[in-house]
Amino acid sequence: MNIASRLNRIKEDLPANVRLVAVSKFQEIPDIREAYRAGQRLFGESRVQELLAKYEHLPKDVEWHFIGHLQVNKVKYIVPLVAMLHSADSIKLLNELEHHAAKSGRRLKVLLQVHIAQEEAKFGFSFEEVEDFVNNKMPECYPHLIIAGLMGMATLTDDESQVCKEFSGLSALFTRLKEGYFSGNEDFKELSMGMSDDYPLAVEAGSTLVRIGTKIFGDRKQPFYGSDT
Numbered sequence: 001m002n003i004a005s006r007l008n009r010i011k012e013d014l015p016a017n018v019r020l021v022a023v024s025k026f027q028e029i030p031d032i033r034e035a036y037r038a039g040q041r042l043f044g045e046s047r048v049q050e051l052l053a054k055y056e057h058l059p060k061d062v063e064w065h066f067i068g069h070l071q072v073n074k075v076k077y078i079v080p081l082v083a084m085l086h087s088a089d090s091i092k093l094l095n096e097l098e099h100h101a102a103k104s105g106r107r108l109k110v111l112l113q114v115h116i117a118q119e120e121a122k123f124g125f126s127f128e129e130v131e132d133f134v135n136n137k138m139p140e141c142y143p144h145l146i147i148a149g150l151m152g153m154a155t156l157t158d159d160e161s162q163v164c165k166e167f168s169g170l171s172a173l174f175t176r177l178k179e180g181y182f183s184g185n186e187d188f189k190e191l192s193m194g195m196s197d198d199y200p201l202a203v204e205a206g207s208t209l210v211r212i213g214t215k216i217f218g219d220r221k222q223p224f225y226g227s228d229t
Contacts, residue, residue: 003031004038007216014210018203021065021185023213025050029057031217036062044086044211055081063190067192067211069123072096080104086151086192086211089113089123093141099143109148111192114173116152116166124152127173134181140220147182147192147211149208154198163198167205174206 001009009109011020020022021044024032032043032054041061046068055064066078067086072093078085079100088094101108112133115124125133131149133139138188139147154163154171182188190210194202199210 003034003217007035007038007040010212010215013200015203017208019209021067021192021209021211022216023067023211024217025068025213027213027217029054032058035216044213046087048077051081052077076100076103079108080106082108084109084111084148084190086111086209087113087123088145089125091138094145098142098144107144108145108213109146109187111149111151111190112147114150114152114170116170117155118157119155119160127169130173130177136175137181139181148186148187149192150177151161151192151209153195154202156197160201163201164205167193167198167202167207171206172196 007022014020018211019042020040021042022040025046035050036059040060042063042065044065044067045054046066048070051064051066062205063083064081065084065086066082069089070078070085070087070093075093075096079097085108086095088097096107097110112130113124114130115122115126148171149172152166154166157163170193171191178188190208191206193207193212194204194210196215199207199212
């Protein structure tokens with residue numbers, strides 16, 4: 001089965017309210033073009049250097065989402081290019097995003113990344129930090145950022161009950177915020193959960209954006225745009 005076939009099969013299985021972010025990290029330009037020709041326009045990258053190179057080689061109607069951990073010193077490169085950043089994981093990063101969005105004269109959609117997994121290595125705000133953020137009306141401090149929702153990455157495990165618990169917890173937090181501080185705010189509508197191995201569980205829990213790479217493109221290739229260090 002080729003890329004277009006795998007892509008279309010996944011899309012057919014997704015509810016109408018769930019968008020597919022095709023994760024193109026480490027994938028070759030011709031493979032991304034094949035997905036593009038099959039109708040995919042929303043792609044996700046997690047390495048700044050790779051995003052910059054691909055942006056130059058691919059059609060300008062591609063909607064780029066940045067989905068990986070972003071170093072503060074790389075913010076200036078991606079703010080003019082991306083439609084949404086899924087991984088706003090600290091106040092320091094939000095401050096830098098606001099600064100460069102203002103310089104670029106735009107409002108950037110961002111998702112607050114919440115740490116829901118058992119792995120300590122993963123990034124994100126705690127549940128308490130997110131609720132403090134909105135209770136203290138901190139979104140109002142970022143006029144050039146649109147807080148569009150939440151993102152989370154579940155524990156890498158075969159225990160589906162654990163994954164479901166993590167997704168359900170994040171979905172409940174999203175609902176509390178949507179019905180509370182963001183009540184009536186049409187921008188706060190995205191819940192980015194689910195990757196190739198667990199996206200059906202994420203969709204059941206209320207995800208609106210699923211980030212899928214290997215189920216579309218196959219195994220990741222070796223990085224070919226250099227290191228992001």
